[in-house]
Amino acid sequence: LAKTTQPISMDSYEGQEVNITCSHNNIATNDYITWYQQFPSQGPRFIIQGYKTKVTNEVASLFIPADRKSSTLSLPRVSLSDTAVYYCLVGGHNQGGKLIFGQGTELSVKP
């Protein structure tokens, strides 16, 4: 399972776009990139997953460059309720869905 590196914390203001970048230099060919969100006193919640290029859903976008050694989670127009810890995970389907959570990025959205 590839190791990931992401910023420990980030600050933003309401209405801004937030981009959280994750580095995964030793990503394997069959690895997918997955992002989770965790609010205080709750379990993590799946946000988005991708393999290459760009993936978008109703919550976020995930940008993955051609070399796949990094990825960027983009949150459009954040609100106070987006204050949470965001985890980047990398893993392959032959690992049986096993997830390795890193330290995550603590995003603080201010008014």
Add this chain to the structure above:
Amino acid sequence: DVKVTQSSRYLVKRTGEKVFLECVQDMDHENMFWYRQDPGLGLRLIYFSYDVKMKEKGDIPEGYSVSREKKERFSLILESASTNQTSMYLCASSPGQDTYEQYFGPGTRLTVT
């Protein structure tokens, strides 16, 4: 919606006690997982199970055991609780081996005194 429930939100036990943490999911998921979460250490996988009566060790299985007698229920057992097992325990489930979308329960905050 998938629902994962855990038997208690808060639990206080004494050192040496045997502790059972129960987790139930209602979506017929194949996989179930137990994690613990500690400040500065993130989430760490304790045990997981791909099927009834099957279990595999995660990254930190020492001091824990698990039981999966029914598909919907996955129990975490602390045979003899110790103070270093004070933590937030999170259960999760997922539908198959080819997915990374895990559904988490609300967590149990266990304090061992």
